[in-house]
Amino acid sequence: xxxxxxxxxxxxxxxxxxxxxxxxxxxxxxxxxxxxxxxxxxxxxxxxxxxxxxxxxxxxxxxxxxxxxxxxxxxxxxxxxxxxxxxxxxxxxxxxxxxxxxxxxxxxxxxxxxxxxxxxxxxxxxxxxxxxxxxxxxxxxxxxxxxxxxxxxxxxxxxxxxxxxxxxxxxxxxxxxxxxxxxxxxxxxxxxxxxxxxxxxxxxxxxxxxxxxxxxxxxxxxxxxxxxxxxxxxxxxxxxxxxxxxxxxxxxxxxxxxxxxxxxxxxxxxxxxxxxxxxxxxxxxxxxxxxxxxxxxxxxxxxxxxxxxxxxxxxxxxxxxxxxxxxxxxxxxxxxxxxxxxxxxxxxxxxxxxxxxxxxxxxxxxxxxxxxxxxxxxxxxxxxxxxxxxxxxxxxxxxxxxxxxxxxxxxxxxxxxxxxxxxx
Numbered sequence: 001x002x003x004x005x006x007x008x009x010x011x012x013x014x015x016x017x018x019x020x021x022x023x024x025x026x027x028x029x030x031x032x033x034x035x036x037x038x039x040x041x042x043x044x045x046x047x048x049x050x051x052x053x054x055x056x057x058x059x060x061x062x063x064x065x066x067x068x069x070x071x072x073x074x075x076x077x078x079x080x081x082x083x084x085x086x087x088x089x090x091x092x093x094x095x096x097x098x099x100x101x102x103x104x105x106x107x108x109x110x111x112x113x114x115x116x117x118x119x120x121x122x123x124x125x126x127x128x129x130x131x132x133x134x135x136x137x138x139x140x141x142x143x144x145x146x147x148x149x150x151x152x153x154x155x156x157x158x159x160x161x162x163x164x165x166x167x168x169x170x171x172x173x174x175x176x177x178x179x180x181x182x183x184x185x186x187x188x189x190x191x192x193x194x195x196x197x198x199x200x201x202x203x204x205x206x207x208x209x210x211x212x213x214x215x216x217x218x219x220x221x222x223x224x225x226x227x228x229x230x231x232x233x234x235x236x237x238x239x240x241x242x243x244x245x246x247x248x249x250x251x252x253x254x255x256x257x258x259x260x261x262x263x264x265x266x267x268x269x270x271x272x273x274x275x276x277x278x279x280x281x282x283x284x285x286x287x288x289x290x291x292x293x294x295x296x297x298x299x300x301x302x303x304x305x306x307x308x309x310x311x312x313x314x315x316x317x318x319x320x321x322x323x324x325x326x327x328x329x330x331x332x333x334x335x336x337x338x339x340x341x342x343x344x345x346x347x348x349x350x351x352x353x354x355x356x357x358x359x360x361x362x363x364x365x366x367x368x369x370x371x372x373x374x375x376x377x378x379x380x381x382x383x384x385x386x387x388x389x390x391x392x393x394x395x396x397x398x399x400x401x402x403x404x405x406x407x408x409x410x411x412x413x414x415x416x417x418x419x420x421x422x423x424x
Contacts, residue, residue, distance in 0.1 A: 087281025188231030194328025222251025
């Protein structure tokens, strides 16, 4: 019989195998100082492109004041207990009403965390006779929620409506045989490459197929649409999204999340979401601070306008310099290059140490083999000087990559440190 700890020691996992080499630098890096366009990394100031603080709310003086006042009045623990038992307050209900109004839905319900909230929402919406059809590039929280489903599930090719239609035909047959229904799940914005989900085209399929639509709009809320209500508003189909989900961890610069939809459905979820029924209520500083953040979203359109001004400057500057940023149509800015995972680490270290630019890097298996993806998240707080300095740095490291500078260092590094990574 196997000791499960022996297996863990033998195979630390796709990321764990890099722990000795990368922990604290490439994986679990430690940034210090106030969150903003410039932070401290390894004792040096860097231009920071990895926060999802799209609207610069983290250090907005009105947000800081609201958070501080709420913490001073209520502490970090209030209200104690789950909402179903003792954690319901008028402020929670007020934030839910205002969120529902903002995203043009009848009702909303607060979630403690986005990840577990999405997992639990999927679990509550479907039964074993139902069928889930979801985009193959969906976020891990969707994938993990689908894993809990005891019934059938199908994936469709990323943003491929023909593939979705084919899988809806399959799902319809299964649902009719089982007496169940169909839930389609996608994202408003795919956070790695920046494409909007094809929500309008998906909604159009409702005339041909019977299904309900759940949309994770974590990156779209606050950044897309005339009022900032997200990708559905941007595409003119917000009213056809049956369950709308977003997080506070991005445009709202906090923690927690919410779901919104028809009053009857949200009421059902409120009484059936295990991640909320059996968990402590969202704390008052985040609830009261959330009201202030939402007020700024509603009343300060110039903040979102500045975000998009910076986004266009960054993305246009990259394209003018010949960089491949894919087909992003959101603020998420992927820069795609060719190279190995080790070249990627050398390139990123060069960026951080010599050019003082901090950005996230993604390699296989998240993206295809042979590709390096550097993801930049512009915010309303970045300056023209920071954008221009970043563009100059990217030009420099790209030239080094193309000319084989990092390839020459790759073998030397592997030999010196005795590294041998398993294919992942």
